[in-house]
Amino acid sequence: MIRILDKLLLFLYSIIIGFAAIIVIVAACRGFYVSGLKQWIDNITGESFAAQTTTIIVASIILLISVRFFVVSISRGGNHAPSINQRTEHGDIRISVETVENLALKAASRTRGVKDLKARVRVAESGLQIMIRAFVDGESSIPTLSEEMQRTVSEQVEEFTGIPVSEVSVFIANVVQDQPTFKSRVE
Template sequence: MGKILDRFLLFIYSLVILIGSIIGLTVAFAWLPKDGVHKFIEDVYHDPFTAYLAIAILAVLALISLRLLYVSIRRTQVQAPFIAERTELGEFRISLETIENLSLKAATKVRGVKDLKVRVHVSPPGLDIEVRTIVDGERAIPELTDEIQTAVKSQIEEIAGYPVVSVSVYVANTVQSSAAARRVE
């Protein structure tokens, strides 16, 4: 809700500044009659309605300015996503980056894997892990993906102690061995 309000205030503030800039430019270029500008200034000094209207508009702009200034200089606390577990001694947290690194460590031990990327999603029953890999093409892909899934699942459940619901493996490509590249030449 706060971000929506700040964006709305920024929109209103920018719109008022734009209109004020256009009016200022028209005065600077003498496109507005001098008598009209003098009359407005006189009204601000002598007509209570015009004075109160100007005071209200300027006070609102000052408040919006203070709010936007505060938003621009405050420190936002962005906390890295994590999973939390409670034990009889208290709570511990494990970052999703740690889970990703453990998954990478387990998957790189599988023979035939060349390049890996891992994403972890937290769901109520446990972790959903997505592994994107490039393989060497020398092993059967179903056997290789099964080994990756088993290695990642057991590594995370053993080391982190958190249940893994699924390990999805996407084989993006295969790499050619240097011997195959030489044969093509």
């Protein structure tokens, strides 16, 4: 909810600042009549209570939005890498998502016939959701190879991390062609 509010504030803030920048550019290029600009400034600072109140409210809102963005920019600078947190009887355990991805890649690479691997991990209520993207050599059955990879990844990640794996999705991106080697013949 706070992120949505921050995005909305950033949108409004950028529109206001953009509009103010356009006014400054036009004024610097002498696009306003001096008498009209002076009258507008007199309305803001003069006897019109409604204009003064509106100006103070708008300026205060812009100031508050600026302070909010300043605080958010400072507080988000100390974020840590995404991790999976577990509580045990001895204390807390934090395992980075990158560690789980590397464990999944290591387990998937043990499957024969797999060439190039990439892994993504999502943390869900039911457990880890692991997505493996792979290239295969084309010498093995893709369904058999995929099932073996799913089983191996699921078992190894659960064994090493202690976190249940709810799903292992395998996407076979392509078949890799091995470059044939030719022997040269000397006569």
